[in-house]
Amino acid sequence: MLVVENGTVLRGASLRPERTNILIEDDIIAEITPDRIPGSNRIDASGFMVAPALVNSHVHLGDSVAMDVGDGRPLEDIVRPPNGLKHQILESSPRWKLKASMKDAMADMMAHGTGSFIDYREGGFSGIELLTEAMADLPLKGMILGRDPAVFDPEASNAEVRRAVRRILQVSDGFAPSGMGEITDEAARIIVDECERMGKVASIHVAEHPESQRRSLEETGRTEVERALDAGFKLLVHLTNPVRDDLEIVRESGASVVLCPRSNGALSAGIPPVKRMHEMGINLLLGTDNVMFNSPDLLREMEYTLKVTRGSTGEYFPPLEVLRMTTVNASEITGGGVIEEGFPADLMITEKLSTDPYLSIINRTESKNIIYLIIKGKLVKR
Template identity: 40%
Template sequence: MITIANGIILKDSTLTPLKENILIDDGKIIEISKDILEGEIIDASNSIVAPTLINSHTHIGDSIIKDEGYGLSFDEVVKPPNGIKHLALENAEDIDIINAMKESLNEMVQSGTSHFIDYREGGLKGVKLLKEASKDIPIKPIILARDNLFHENDPDLKKVKIAIRKLLKVADGIAPSGFGEISQEVANLITEECFKNNKISSIHVAETVKAQNNSISKHQHSEVELAIKNNFNQLVHFTNPINNDLNLINKNTNITICPRANSALSCGIPPLEKLLNKNLSLSIGTDNVMVNSPNMFRELEFTFKTMLNSSNNYINSKNILKLAMNNSLIKNKSFIKEGNFCEIFISTRLSKNPYLSIINRCETKHIINIINKDTIINK
């Protein structure tokens, strides 16, 4: 048994700050109370005890080309199949990709992240490489795969369906790049097969104004309209909604924003205040490792301060922190609640506001312990 004692805990999904102790046995939270004190004691005095973080959108393979492509256009950097990142992944040795991914995975763990959703390039081999990289690291990858067949100008739909089914046997879902790279028929096959197999279907939408305009020109619908029409589970970016896009989304829509990557690639800033007001399933991710570190503290601080700059209204810092702790697509991710598995990090309390202490102040060096059902990392 372990007791985390004397800390300010951010309890359950409300993240209510309370000074209580947490009793953990065999990876589960057995009791939360002021008086419990059993087993090994972890003293969390002057600390905040918080649920571990979720990085809801990454391209972890980009770890092999950090900061390459600076000054190039968006398409030159990340547009498949000839963006510099795709060419780099095709030409890299497997062991180099694995080792680079391991570095990023360890960086995420050390900064309190326990789960991440990755857009995995490279088909079956790409999935295998990420599983190899993450197998000995205490972090849970949710792997969304893709195949180069998806991006062909006139794809053989029978071959596409076979590729999707093979990928779904080893991955958690399918994630093509965007509607600028796939046909409507391929999009339909992806979402239909994911639905049949209870897997995630995800796609980039409205990342750039150019992509939105091209979609209108080619399909007479925005990328957001196409994604909702084709029943994708998760929409990533939503940076540049147009026309009726904001009215099409509702509480059942899963949207992941990536403000820091959008800025790094000169795409704009997502309309976060409007999205928060829609009461969506809204989450946040760090996106391409080639342009961003996968550190969620840096993402949260950037997002919070960008919102302060773009809004005339009060910004609830708790709602910003929740973006990194809640994603309805991730099953079994635990908040600090009796009966849940333990997925907790303990950080030095750096200000009186427990939410801003994490968002505005926390760095990796301030993490004291990371505790999950399988592992205790003492730092």
């Protein structure tokens, strides 16, 4: 049992600031009340903010073995499977080095307030096993979405693709091919079908670069977004370069979109239309993408997202909505990101550095300002 008392709590789906006390029992938020809660194990959060621990909804931890390699090269040279630069490095790196670099990246995430993440893991069964080993003695909560080379093989039969997907889903939380440009529409449908059958997550990268959209239109007559939604994917990554009616059909489908603005900037892929998607009611999440060219720091991701959105549109965008992208908007997928009774006890207790609670976190908070990080009801940073 743990009591967090006297803090300014960013409570519920609205992240409404509220001076209150939190009782944690069995890793769950058992009670939120303004009344004093008895108990000897207590944290006095007077003068501090209590926010949900952050959720990184798209990261490639394996790429931490190749930080800042390939800068300036075309996107496809770096990340397109199976022969992109990062895939060559992942293939040639020893397991101990991959594991150590992933552990370092996860420690970096926790130092900057992240309590859970969704990793898009290359390397098939072995790659999933390696990340599982790397996170085994860490409190960080991870969802692993795997992939298998068979889905990229144009010669593979539908039966072979289905077997490969089922094999990955036995040891992972879902399946996530790199993009519609690397798989057939039939393979995409098989992936979604198997994920739905097993109650797991199907996700895919779409419209990251204008060139991938152009090629999809040339070869199929449809955009990457149209093809992904037709296959049934409900978690799309990037959507930096929508064309035609892409955003309208995303809204109609109810799919969520994981934005990775710093990654898009690093790779000269563009600026996602964050404000327009938000105004359309699309559920938006944030991820830091490849550790190869980004630190897995969601504090930096939020600040960049807020300011590049305002700068690119010339209009105001509310900081509350950016903080929601790293917390409550991810709750339907990860089950966390919300401070409310019955939710997992994943909390970040920070100094209040300005009068605006949201900008205090987004603009000013650094690792040193995070006084406590609580994951699964346990203190992991103090």
